[in-house]
Amino acid sequence: MDRDTLIDLIPAYALGALDADECDAVEALLRADAEAQALLAEYEAVAAHVALLAPPQAAPAHLAADLRARLAADRAARPAGPRGTRGSARRRGWSMGMLAAAAAILVLVIAGVLLLNRDEAPEATLMPPATLYRQILGQEGASRFAVVPDEGNETLIGELVVAPRGNPAVLCMTHLPALSTDQVFQLWMIDQEGARTSGGVFTADPAGESVFLHVPFSAPVSAYQGLGVSIEPPGGSPYPDRPTGPRVFSVPLGS
Amino acid sequence: MTSPTELTQLRRIQAGDEQALIDLHAQYARLVYSVAYRVLGDSMAAEEVTQDTFMRVWRSAGTFDARKGSFVTWLLTIARRLAIDTFRKQQRAPVLVETDPEGWDALMGADEGQDLQRTLASAVRDLPDEQRQAIELAYFYGLTHSQIADFLGEPLGTIKTRIRLGMQKLREAWLAEPAMHPNSDDST
Numbered sequence: 290m291d292r293d294t295l296i297d298l299i300p301a302y303a304l305g306a307l308d309a310d311e312c313d314a315v316e317a318l319l320r321a322d323a324e325a326q327a328l329l330a331e332y333e334a335v336a337a338h339v340a341l342l343a344p345p346q347a348a349p350a351h352l353a354a355d356l357r358a359r360l361a362a363d364r365a366a367r368p369a370g371p372r373g374t375r376g377s378a379r380r381r382g383w384s385m386g387m388l389a390a391a392a393a394i395l396v397l398v399i400a401g402v403l404l405l406n407r408d409e410a411p412e413a414t415l416m417p418p419a420t421l422y423r424q425i426l427g428q429e430g431a432s433r434f435a436v437v438p439d440e441g442n443e444t445l446i447g448e449l450v451v452a453p454r455g456n457p458a459v460l461c462m463t464h465l466p467a468l469s470t471d472q473v474f475q476l477w478m479i480d481q482e483g484a485r486t487s488g489g490v491f492t493a494d495p496a497g498e499s500v501f502l503h504v505p506f507s508a509p510v511s512a513y514q515g516l517g518v519s520i521e522p523p524g525g526s527p528y529p530d531r532p533t534g535p536r537v538f539s540v541p542l543g544s
Numbered sequence: 545m546t547s548p549t550e551l552t553q554l555r556r557i558q559a560g561d562e563q564a565l566i567d568l569h570a571q572y573a574r575l576v577y578s579v580a581y582r583v584l585g586d587s588m589a590a591e592e593v594t595q596d597t598f599m600r601v602w603r604s605a606g607t608f609d610a611r612k613g614s615f616v617t618w619l620l621t622i623a624r625r626l627a628i629d630t631f632r633k634q635q636r637a638p639v640l641v642e643t644d645p646e647g648w649d650a651l652m653g654a655d656e657g658q659d660l661q662r663t664l665a666s667a668v669r670d671l672p673d674e675q676r677q678a679i680e681l682a683y684f685y686g687l688t689h690s691q692i693a694d695f696l697g698e699p700l701g702t703i704k705t706r707i708r709l710g711m712q713k714l715r716e717a718w719l720a721e722p723a724m725h726p727n728s729d730d731s732t
Contacts, residue, residue: 300711301689301704306682308690330613335714337617339683340575340624341665342676343582344644348573349591356569359599360562433592543588 290314303332355435358446362461365499418501422459425450438538442466449540455509460502465493475521479514490525516540550615557605569598576623583627583684593630597623628686638685640677643669667717675710678703
């Protein structure tokens with residue numbers, strides 16, 4: 290292809306519309322031709338405006354709270370201190386890795402997660418939930434689902450992260466409501482038929498910031514329509530398949 | 545062009561200031577969500593892409609280079625790629641929609657209008673349908689010339705011409721607005 294032909298392809302290149310052979314040819318031109326590079330920059334700026342062909346949609350109001358939850362989770366999963374550059378992180382090497390491990394343990398302790406009478410799933414992991422959470426987040430293809438607080442718990446934020454193959458999964462929660470001494474939280478897993486199974490009961494230290502909880506799915510997450518957490522008497526609901534107390538939040542898992 | 549406020553916000557994000565990201569989210573979530581929804585046609589998937597886009601900004605703010613383009617161009621590039629990745633995994637067919645005659649005009653005030661140009665929004669909307677459709681299929685669904693030709697049942701050469709002519713018209717409109725491109729400062 291001659292130069293004029295390749296220049297004519299730059300608008301389509303800016304849109305990502307070129308087939309592989311033409312794309313390679315245009316990229317070869319761009320490596321050596323300053324005028325072509327400048328033209329591409331113009332077309333890329335122009336292409337951004339094609340976004341305005343999308344009919345305007347109001348972003349759901351809960352997205353802001355969800356973003357805060359993700360930031361809190363991200364913060365909890367990272368070692369304390371200012372965010373360094375990639376270079377400085379590399380220079381710190383092993384010491385940063387050790388700090389990360391220590392921070393994960395510290396978060397777990399401070400969070401004060403107390404798992405009581407938890408039903409163990411076959412895939413239950415012995416890894417601390419905060420560590421598992423961080424590990425899942427680092428995996429390509431991990432899924433994330435936002436916590437949806439119920440009325441009266443609007444300050445609660447959190448998310449469920451699920452490994453790419455659908456299990457294991459960890460629930461991260463921040464600002465859980467305070468419990469009286471004769472209350473616990475109980476996790477419920479709801480399958481696609483609507484049947485509930487207990488995921489165990491837990492409490493949270495009011496001073497703790499984030500609580501991490503391993504969700505004992507017995508099947509990939511796609512087999513479930515959602516999670517819920519209710520407030521129950523000590524030991525949990527007297528019924529194995531339904532809560533008796535008010536729901537604190539839910540986690541819709543989609544279809 | 546990227547506003548000084550946005551450059552400051554990006555520097556704050558690099559320093560770990562979460563509120564700066566929240567502020568950018570408040571400003572651009574609607575635009576990002578709208579693009580994601582246009583691609584995916586599903587609110588939950590669009591929400592996921594929207595949030596992933598801003599978390600990508602959170603983790604990659606240091607890679608933004610104002611010399612290469614505006615912040616909103618960078619933001620939309622991230623959003624679009626994430627949405628198209630999801631769309632490809634879903635293996636659905638593209639959907640052509642009617643152009644909204646009002647579009648973003650009424651909404652492009654102090655927010656999205658900082659970086660995106662109202663007159664160019666009109667120019668995009670005013671493209672002949674066949675050019676606009678070909679450009680939409682490339683932009684929102686990541687389709688190539690030949691895939692668009694297959695989808696629309698038109699000759700490949702026809703699709704190439706439609707995209708080139710449509711984009712050239714948009715570039716002319718963009719160049720006619722000196723405030724929107726970096727060389728405009730040369731006249732001062």
